[in-house]
Amino acid sequence: QQPVQSPQAVILREGEDAVINCSSSKALYSVHWYRQKHGEAPVFLMILLKGGEQKGHDKISASFNEKKQQSSLYLTASQLSYSGTYFCGTEWVGGSEKLVFGKGTKLTVNP
Amino acid sequence: DAGVIQSPRHEVTEMGQEVTLRCKPISGHNSLFWYRQTMMRGLELLIYFNNNVPIDDSGMPEDRFSAKMPNASFSTLKIQPSEPRDSAVYFCASSTWTGPRSGANVLTFGAGSRLTVL
Numbered sequence: 001q002q003p004v005q006s007p008q009a010v011i012l013r014e015g016e017d018a019v020i021n022c023s024s025s026k027a028l029y030s031v032h033w034y035r036q037k038h039g040e041a042p043v044f045l046m047i048l049l050k051g052g053e054q055k056g057h058d059k060i061s062a063s064f065n066e067k068k069q070q071s072s073l074y075l076t077a078s079q080l081s082y083s084g085t086y087f088c089g090t091e092w093v094g095g096s097e098k099l100v101f102g103k104g105t106k107l108t109v110n111p
Numbered sequence: 112d113a114g115v116i117q118s119p120r121h122e123v124t125e126m127g128q129e130v131t132l133r134c135k136p137i138s139g140h141n142s143l144f145w146y147r148q149t150m151m152r153g154l155e156l157l158i159y160f161n162n163n164v165p166i167d168d169s170g171m172p173e174d175r176f177s178a179k180m181p182n183a184s185f186s187t188l189k190i191q192p193s194e195p196r197d198s199a200v201y202f203c204a205s206s207t208w209t210g211p212r213s214g215a216n217v218l219t220f221g222a223g224s225r226l227t228v229l
Binding site: 002030032034040041042043044047087089091098099100101102103104 | 144146152153154156159166167202216217218219220221222223
């Protein structure tokens with residue numbers, strides 16, 4: 001039931017790009033992305049609904065391929081403030097409104 | 112808006128003791144979730160409530176864990192007796208659920224309660 005995220009960790013230099021993937025074995029109707037900074041609570045970034053739409057938030061965007069039950073988070077021209085652990089959360093058909101998170105991808109952006 | 116409020120922020124206790132974690136959701140939110148976070152297992156959903164009613168407690172690890180939501184503004188997660196393997200950060204989150212498959216279940220998390228059981 002838990003979605004699988006890859007990679008587990010990424011180290012970037014400021015200005016570089018990164019892609020974080022999230023896949024599920026279940027039919028999904030939404031994918032959520034959250035970011036958690038060290039010692040803090042997870043914070044909502046964006047939600048993608050069934051329909052394959054792509055969303056953006058500043059230089060962070062995401063896509064949802066419902067046929068493959070996969071979502072990708074794109075971080076462009078990364079900034080130091082992007083550092084943290086990124087979690088995808090999925091709601092699947094028949095799973096009610098329960099949101100189940102992957103184990104996270106730790107992103108470190110260095111100067 | 113004060114956000115989701117959790118207490119205590121830190122709790123250190125000895126094995127066998129009872130632990131009660133508290134949560135006040137955002138006013139107007141009708142769903143409340145308890146998650147446990149550890150390095151090994153990540154963010155695990157323990158239980159969630161909708162309109163104060165427990166909907167799914169399949170993530171509650173054992174009978175030692177119990178959760179209540181007596182009203183729309185308060186929930187507790189109790190562990191009795193506590194064990195060292197219960198050490199984790201426990202998060203409470205709330206949301207406004209607008210219907211099945213609405214895709215609008217955006218969670219606001221509290222700051223978490225860090226539990227250490229010795």
